[in-house]
Amino acid sequence: VETPIIQMSKAEIARLGTSLKAPLEYTWSCYEGGDIPCGCCDSCVLRARGFDQAGILDPLLVRLGKA
Numbered sequence: 001v002e003t004p005i006i007q008m009s010k011a012e013i014a015r016l017g018t019s020l021k022a023p024l025e026y027t028w029s030c031y032e033g034g035d036i037p038c039g040c041c042d043s044c045v046l047r048a049r050g051f052d053q054a055g056i057l058d059p060l061l062v063r064l065g066k067a
Contacts, residue, residue, distance in 0.1 A: 010050020018056055025059035036064060 005013050017024050030037035030044050037044045037060065051058040061067035 009053070010046055011053035014051045014054040014056050014058075018054075018059075025063040028060055039066075 005016070008016070014024070028037040028044070028047065031041040032038040037047075039048070048058065057067050
């Protein structure tokens with residue numbers, strides 16, 4: 001098993017995904033497991049912090065009209 005991003009911060013992952021033009025607007029790992037992220041669980045908070053620290057608007061929030 002290869003884990004190329006395991007040592008990266010959430011901000012570094014956000015920058016890398018953005019630079020690779022990965023479809024980040026269709027990704028999330030919310031603990032609630034719904035059709036949209038809850039925005040409150042640890043996973044959602046860590047994602048938000050990572051994008052904020054990277055200085056990048058979260059494309060998922062843009063797609064959902066919440067940015």
